[in-house]
Amino acid sequence: MDVIVVGAGPVGLALAAELALAGVSVRVLERRDSADPAMRAQSINVPTAEALDRRGLLPALERIQRETLGAPGFRFTGHFAGMSLGPGLVDWADPELAAHTAVEGARMIPQPRLEEVLAGHAERLGVVVRRGVEVTSLEDTGQGVVVGTASGSLRAGWLVGCDGGHSTVRRLAGIPFPGTNPEITGYQAVVDIADPGKLTAGWSWSPRGVYRYGPQPGRVATVEFDGGPADRSAPVTLADVQSSLRRVSGTDVTLTAFRAAPTRWTDNTRQASTYRAGRVFLAGDAAHVHPPFGGQGLNLGVGDAVNLGWKLAAVVSGRSPEALLDTYDAERRPVGAWVLDWTRAQIGILRGDPKSGVLRGVLADLLATRDGTTYAVKQIAGVTQRLPLPGSHPWTGRYVPDVPLSNGTRLADHAHGGGFLLLDRTPGAVFGGRAHGRARVIRDDGTGVAGALIRPDGVVVWATDTPDAHGLDEALSRWAS
Numbered sequence: 484m485d486v487i488v489v490g491a492g493p494v495g496l497a498l499a500a501e502l503a504l505a506g507v508s509v510r511v512l513e514r515r516d517s518a519d520p521a522m523r524a525q526s527i528n529v530p531t532a533e534a535l536d537r538r539g540l541l542p543a544l545e546r547i548q549r550e551t552l553g554a555p556g557f558r559f560t561g562h563f564a565g566m567s568l569g570p571g572l573v574d575w576a577d578p579e580l581a582a583h584t585a586v587e588g589a590r591m592i593p594q595p596r597l598e599e600v601l602a603g604h605a606e607r608l609g610v611v612v613r614r615g616v617e618v619t620s621l622e623d624t625g626q627g628v629v630v631g632t633a634s635g636s637l638r639a640g641w642l643v644g645c646d647g648g649h650s651t652v653r654r655l656a657g658i659p660f661p662g663t664n665p666e667i668t669g670y671q672a673v674v675d676i677a678d679p680g681k682l683t684a685g686w687s688w689s690p691r692g693v694y695r696y697g698p699q700p701g702r703v704a705t706v707e708f709d710g711g712p713a714d715r716s717a718p719v720t721l722a723d724v725q726s727s728l729r730r731v732s733g734t735d736v737t738l739t740a741f742r743a744a745p746t747r748w749t750d751n752t753r754q755a756s757t758y759r760a761g762r763v764f765l766a767g768d769a770a771h772v773h774p775p776f777g778g779q780g781l782n783l784g785v786g787d788a789v790n791l792g793w794k795l796a797a798v799v800s801g802r803s804p805e806a807l808l809d810t811y812d813a814e815r816r817p818v819g820a821w822v823l824d825w826t827r828a829q830i831g832i833l834r835g836d837p838k839s840g841v842l843r844g845v846l847a848d849l850l851a852t853r854d855g856t857t858y859a860v861k862q863i864a865g866v867t868q869r870l871p872l873p874g875s876h877p878w879t880g881r882y883v884p885d886v887p888l889s890n891g892t893r894l895a896d897h898a899h900g901g902g903f904l905l906l907d908r909t910p911g912a913v914f915g916g917r918a919h920g921r922a923r924v925i926r927d928d929g930t931g932v933a934g935a936l937i938r939p940d941g942v943v944v945w946a947t948d949t950p951d952a953h954g955l956d957e958a959l960s961r962w963a964s
């Protein structure tokens with residue numbers, strides 16, 4: 484086996500699928516016997532939705548969003564610290580937003596449904612997920628890894644820990660996890676409520692904490708600044724959620740049943756000091772944890788998975804030197820650090836004290852402006868992410884925008900098989916002739932950008948508006964050799 488992935492959460496499944504698509508033999512080890520039904524992520528950012536679109540999963544996700552929301556014309560905006568970002572205030576013509584609209588129908592997907600889609604995708608690619616198998620030991624021999632489980636040991640060339648915030652792999656690999664301690668306890672659940680009229684829809688603040696009711700019927704979330712839960716692993720009871728909701732709402736609301744598995748969370752905010760130790764990598768919550776404000780964690784993890792997948796596959800297959808793997812940490816840790824700070828900022832202004840309250844007021848004024856809302860919506864959507872790559876073209880270092888082609892297809896339609904894409908709009912196929920099998924050449928008669936080299940994770944590493952191939956050979960050699 485080339486690679487062992489520990490954890491079949493969304494990140495482990497996405498990574499395993501990317502590896503299998505690139506021809507790598509991969510085994511996923513998951514300690515749970517069945518998928519986790521817990522109510523967690525729902526908001527999907529643009530890079531995640533586009534990554535799944537590039538693998539042909541957009542129609543399935545659009546179907547789920549329709550079933551979940553039933554709202555055709557829905558445009559996802561999100562919130563900042565509970566301050567809703569009104570779609571009517573967003574400048575949708577902003578170039579960074581307008582360049583990425585094809586996936587608008589796949590921005591609200593309940594996590595269990597997304598995991599179903601990813602599991603089916605991985606399975607179709609031949610990925611084997613061994614459930615009920617917990618990894619308990621790990622040895623990096625320098626030539627490969629040996630992992631221990633209750634049913635024996637397994638060997639592979641490489642290992643990726645996608646085993647969540649309490650990552651065993653991270654601990655066994657000795658990777659430090661510095662950060663800030665929890666101040667809050669949060670609950671999220673979908674419940675039956677005997678007297679829903681006692682709750683106010685949307686976000687409500689009080690000196691005791693914050694709660695949100697909706698947007699789906701029965702969906703509640705609470706936040707209390709109580710120093711964090713005494714026992715994070717204790718099962719969440721209906722009484723826990725009801726007491727929290729009563730405290731923060733100041734009502735005697737009565738909950739009668741859970742309709743979906745609830746979650747308890749904190750603002751424990753930490754990031755691995757490195758995403759790689761020898762032959763062991765971390766991705767997803769194993770590499771970073773933070774509160775769920777702004778719906779970022781799953782998205783960040785899927786970004787890790789698609790960034791690492793093709794690189795590890797290229798090294799495993801001997802196509803690229805091992806140095807390529809160093810770019811994983813270099814590219815993904817800064818994005819993770821930004822997300823941690825984005826969520827810390829929200830905790831800062833959610834506090835119930837008077838100073839935080841007035842700060843919230845100032846920010847609410849700013850977010851009530853077109854520029855303020857558009858800024859926040861772009862950050863949450865992930866469309867401002869840019870890697871510091873050589874080249875001055877506006878596309879370079881960014882995720883490739885929607886590119887409709889003159890034959891009626893979209894560039895993303897040509898990415899289902901993975902690998903590099905080379906868009907060539909020059910009359911004489913000037914760029915395509917340089918690919919030499921390292922990228923799939925997409926010829927097009929359209930106008931606009933004349934050529935672009937796109938990595939399997941959607942990042943543009945070279946682009947030009949003219950038929951000049953300057954820089955293309957270097958980009959091909961650096962990334963797609």
Ligand SMILES: Cc1cc2nc3c(=O)[nH]c(=O)nc-3n(C[C@H](O)[C@H](O)[C@H](O)COP(=O)(O)OP(=O)(O)OC[C@H]3O[C@@H](n4cnc5c(N)ncnc54)[C@H](O)[C@@H]3O)c2cc1C
Pocket residue numbers: 489490491492493494495512513514515519522523524525526527594616617618619645646647648650651652670671746747748766767768769775777778779780781782783784
């Ligand atoms: C209330 C809430 C709301 C959220 N909302 C959003 C949102 O809107 N958008 C968003 O992007 N994110 C959101 N998140 C965050 C998101 O849920 C997580 O970031 C995401 O689940 C991380 O995926 P993962 O695959 O890295 O880890 P996990 O989902 O935790 O999966 C890890 C897997 O590893 C397995 N495992 C652990 N240890 C071992 C072991 N030793 N051996 C074998 N298997 C093991 C576990 O059983 C688990 O299946 C939210 C989180 C919460 C709590």
